[in-house]
Amino acid sequence: MDEVAPHRLQLPLSRLSHSEIRREVITQGLVAEISGATLWRWLSADALRPWRHRSWIFPRDPDFAAKAGRILDLYDRVWQGRPLSAREFVISADEKSSIQARRRKQPTLSPAPGRSTRVEHEYFRAGAWTYLAAWDVHRAKVFGRCEKKTGIAPVDRLIAEVMSREPYQSARRVFWIMDNCSAHRGQKPVDRLRSQWPNVVLVHTPVHASWLNQIEIYFSIVQRKVLTPNDFKSLYELEQRLLAFGRRYEDEACGSEPQELAVRRKPSRRTDRSDLGQLDQQLPAARDGSATLLHATADESPLVARKRPRHLASRSLEAKSRRQVRGFGNTCSRFLKTD
8 A cells, every 4th residue: 555655656745635646547547537526426436535534543452352351341230250239330430631721812602593603713721620530330420520630649539539429438349440541550559449448449441442431432422512612711610511511411311310220222232242352353454454443432343344345347448447546546545635
């Protein structure tokens, strides 16, 4: 694929636009002439969308399958092959750092017929919060607090806020699913938390697999529904909005009183250990370029998606030209940009 990168074509570009692809396919003799609209149609028909991109990463934790499997089991209320009891709980927690309070230099204008909301581009910085949140996976309970910065002490305060309340204080075990941030990475935080709360079991996600942590779904909703657009007069206003949204989200999830929500909304496709096995088997194919590793969302499995096979050959000249242009476009697709 690298041989068709822009620098290989002696072009000072990072990506190719459609007009540049058009010039290249004509120069290389793949077609005698082709319009931009036809090129767009052919690429679209072949499911190529050069104006979009998606980030991805290979799991590099040597114990990825084992660590991910434990978390998936906890979501199904299973630990080490045994069902959790009614006195055992699963908490998903993390920090969302550097949430700025931006006070716009001009008031934001509400939407009107034929006009979207208008937000002034310039703003005054009013400070920033680190938002720490914990989510009871099976009871739809949200705990949140704002801190000036992240670190061991803020994380411990969040955990104390949860563990000082019932039913967690007297629970047999409370599993805390957290990533590998410096404030709770390795064995030291495991020992520290256990010394303060003997019934806490800290469970780390695999390295570079924070998408397994359900609190990330909540943070994504907060970003879309609370923080965008960012227009807050003060840190106090931002803090009150975050905390109020947590209460609203909790109430909408299960009403004013928490209740068991093992399966409140059945997803169309649930990730389980069989998916992890498939992922482990297909990683070599992804590494040599014959497959593409996709990031998993709430209702997706972290599987490897096979590249779409090319269309069967046609004997017509137009079909041959289409295949050639599509092939060129396919190999260039990661270097494309819109005009």
